[in-house]
Amino acid sequence: MSRDSLLSQVMTLFFAIGMAGSAISAYSAYRSMTLAAVALVLLPTTLWLFTEPGTEQRLLAVTTLAFSIFVMRATRELSDALGSLLRLRRELEIQHRIASNAARTDELTGLNNLRAFKEQADAMFSYTRRHGLPLCALMLDIDHFKQINDTHGHATGDRVLHAVAKRLKATLREADLCGRLGGEEFAVLLAGTEWHEALAIAEKLRLAVQAIVLPINDSRLNVTISIGVAEAGAACSDATTLVSQADAAMYHAKSNGRNQVHGGLA
Ligand SMILES: Nc1nc2c(ncn2[C@@H]2O[C@H](COP(=O)(O)OP(=O)(O)OP(=O)(O)O)[C@@H](O)[C@H]2O)c(=O)[nH]1
Structure with a gap:
């Protein structure tokens, strides 16, 4: 083989190996991409070099083989590290979701806590006003x-x-x-609901709670609630004002004897 022809072969091989090496480093975290690059480019090149006569070819064959082994090991380590990183990120996302749910939920009842209720009440108020x-x-x-x-x-x-x-919740x-x-205070907001419908819903809730029978030792405990109802009129400026109007109505229900619904109009 002439010196020029050998040089051109060497250059071609280095080009092929360089291309494969670049592809491998770009995809090295993805084991399948590396395996494809090794199987499709490096291994055929190596095998071909082994079949060629001449010391230079053998040397190149050994080099490409060593390179293939090196990249496969590096890829395995990198893809393992990437896998752990992705697992960790998923776990962190789950933990974050659990923590932000916990910050918005009343632990004892599973209902919205004050903060979550206020946020959603404000959004509900704006939405109903807009529409x-x-x-x-x-x-x-x-x-x-x-x-x-x-x-x-x-x-x-x-x-x-x-x-x-x-x-x-069930009602x-x-x-x-x-x-x-x-x-022992709960609040409910009913969007798209008129005052007389809200009164009917309040009465339904009152009856539903009154029907609770809690077995305690040898006896049974009954529970009742007093409910105040208010509708957001044109002058009502926000959800907090609306809830405090319902609160005032609830105090009327208490002072009128409890276990009843008060509609809030005087
Ligand atoms: N078990 C329990 N009790 C609570 C909790 N939060 C507040 N309380 C109690 O709820 C009671 C509320 O009492 P009051 O505000 O006097 O009201 P009430 O006895 O229901 O009287 P009326 O509302 O007038 O019928 C207090 O004794 C508080 O200690 C809680 O998370 N668990």
């Missing part, structure tokens, strides 16, 4: 809850809160917004 839809608020407060705690203990009080929340529609604002 000219009615919006009503209900404030619900368990009657004589202190007495339940004092007579049966705090754990029973917690069971009552949990049972009431469960009953509220309301998916689109209704419900939250525990603190203590």
Whole structure:
């Protein structure tokens, strides 16, 4: 073989190896891409070089073989590292979702906590205003809850809160917004609902809670709630104002004897 022809072969081989090397480094985290580059370019080149006579060809064959082994090992390490990194990122995303859910959920009842309720109530208020839809608020407060705690203990009080929340959730529609604002106080926002419909829903909730029978030792505990209802009128400027109007109505329900719905009009 002439010197020029050998030189041109060497140059061609280096070009092929350089191309394969670049492709491998670009895709080196993806094992399948590296295996394809090695199988389609490097191995045939190596085999061909081994079949060629001459020391230079053998030397090149050994070099390409060593290079193939090196890139396959490097790729395995890199793709393992990338796999762990992706797993870690997925776990972090899940943890983040759990943490942000926990920050918005009342642990005892599973309902929206005050913060989450306020955020969604503001959004609901803006939406209904923009679309000219009615919006009503209900404030619900368990009657004589202190007495339940004092007579049966705090754990029973917690069971009552949990049972009431469960009953509220089961009675309301998916689109209704419900939250525990603190203590034994719950609030509900009903978008697209007129005042008289809200009164009917409040009465339905009152009856649903009244039907709760909680077995405690040898006795059974009944729970009642007082509910105040308010509709967002033209003068109502935000969800907080609407909820405080429902709260005022709820205090009327309390002072009128509890276990009842008050519509908020005087
Ligand atoms: N078990 C339990 N009790 C709570 C929790 N948060 C607040 N409370 C109690 O709820 C009670 C609320 O009592 P009050 O505000 O006097 O109301 P009430 O006894 O229901 O009286 P009325 O509302 O007038 O019928 C207090 O004793 C609080 O300690 C809670 O998460 N778990």
